[in-house]
Amino acid sequence: MTLSPSPTAALEKLPVSKIDRVDLVTVKLPFVSPFGTSVYVWTDKEAMLMRLESAGVLAWSECVSDPDPFYFYETNGTARHIIKDFLLPLVEPGIALGEIEARFRHVRFFVMDTATTENGLLNMIATQKGMPLHELLGRPAKKIMSGISIGLKETQADLLAAVENAVAKKYHRVKMKIKKGQDVEWVRAVRDRFRDLRLMVDANGDYSLTDIDHLKELDAFDLMMIEQPLSYNDIFQHAALQKEMKTAICLDESIHSLDDAAAAIALGACRIINIKQGRVGGLMESMRIASYCAGRGIDVWSGGMDETGIGRAVNIHLQTAEGFTLPGDTSETSNYFDEDIVEPGVFLDRDGFIDIPEGRGIGVKVVPERIIKRAVRMERLR
Ligand code: OSB
Ligand code: MG
16 A cells, blocks of 8 residues: 655654643533533533643644543543653653654553644744744645534424524534434424435444344434444444445544555445544644545544533644545534634634634633633643
8 A cells, every 4th residue: 555645744843842831621511502412411511621832822722522431531630640640751852743742652541631732832933933833744724614513402394493593594504413203204394394414423332233223314414424323432233234225424433544545445444534633633643644544535624522612623724734625514503502622713704614713823812711711620731
């Protein structure tokens, strides 16, 4: 197999400065309405934020773990432990990002914590250089496509109202959550009403191969893809399912690295990959996966973890990278929060596109009063 030039070669050479101070700040933001998936219903976002300070320059980063292990095995509690006791001590002044990644590889599996730390360092470097993050990543600015993830609703009328709202805002595609017993008829209701909508579904692993005939009924609705129909832990069975289904399978939970993506593609387990930078260890691994997929006809898009504006800004910058061919889970701030902790928030323009926040680093500014208002825990690590 020929390998295309690494999209991160230049980034790996960048040295990090002395980080004088590191704090973890956990904030809790109420959702405007509960967000339901096949596994759990969240009523607020409890996000652990990392604040880095170097010679008076500030850079923030967001860990995408939840307080619970219902989407992923990490929690804000395990993330704090791994960052504090294992990752941060490996970050020494003057060493290059590639060396930091190599050191982080000794810490097995904790991709969300690796991502938090690495993304914070990238934001710091871009801020110090006075350039936007996408420029540090070597990517030109562009308008970012939008997409919304609609959680499970109590009634089909509620679902149709939410889709109607998304269509009116000009979202480039709509994702609806499904689960066993709330799938085919709910998709049919949406498709009957919105014939041309770019529509997809996400099952968060609720089905097994014994449901194959039922899942195949979804082939009738011209869906862009079905996201993670089978177990969060599986690649092999998805390959069997993809052979039987017309609709493209997209993997989310199963993919934690470039190696996982390569295995999934080689097995024919999916035709699309949802890249959540936090779930694959950060921006650099995300770029590697996206470039790898681009060379093999596999579409990728940026997933979301209903992040605060810090994580959202990172996802927005990432989507300038090679290979991000499809709209991601990047919705307006108001879809989740009455008030976010950053300015500016995310808005769609009249064609449904999102502007990259302007300025150094991730671009958005953290509003200190809002952090204080929402903080549930603060801890200085260094
Ligand atoms: O499966 O993509 C998912 C949110 C939390 C956990 C898992 C998922 C999601 C979403 C929300 O679908 C996407 C977003 O708006 O950030
Ligand atoms: Mg998903």
